[in-house]
Amino acid sequence: MKPNHGFNSQLAFCNRLKINYLYSIPIIYFLFAKMKNSFLFILLGIFSFATVDAQNSRIWATYYGDIGADQGHDIAVDDSGYVYMTGKTESTSNISSVGFQNIHGGGVYDAFLVKFDSMGTRIWATYYGGSGADEGYSIVIDDSGSIFLAGITNSTVGISDNGFQSNIAGGEDAFLVKFDRNGNRVWATYYGGPGNDAGL
Secondary structure: OOOOEOOOOOOOOOEOOEOOEEOOEEOOOEEEEEEOOEEEEEEOOOOEEEEEEOOOOEEEEEEOOOOOOEEEEEEEEOOOOOEEEEEEEOOOOOOOEOOOOOOOOOOOEEEEEEEEOOOOOEEEEEEEOOOOEEEEEEEEEOOOOOEEEEEEEOOOOOOOEOOOOOOOOOOOEEEEEEEOOOOOEEEEEEEOOOOOOOOO
């Protein structure tokens, strides 16, 4: 099968809407977002996604990850057609590119945020995490193009900056971070109390 456009097209993984298996893990969950006349969907847990037009013709598709365990948790599309994905990664290479944090934080896994153009070319990407376990769970984009990433962390450093809550308060706290359209961090905060908290 000939790969379509996309950031990492070494292996084609879908044909129209036929779903296959990878490493014997079934692809079950889909998250759909309307993107003009196309549908963008992410295959959660398999860390790959594609755009499919109204006639079910694949426009582009890509894997995103490296030798570690990598998962995509959420996607968003802005008014200009740029596509954003977040999740968690164990991989220490092939994740970040001209982003805010270009080195894995050293813990079990880091959150990540990646921006693609409408044809699947990577614009920038960043890790987000410290020495603990960090996961990105949801993305929102405002009218000015700023990106808000929410997730969960137990890292005690590398998370907050000029935000509401500077220090982790429980075993796991939620976090919220704002990036500008170029991937620069504007501010970030923990959010939680003495229990376990998550930003979903």
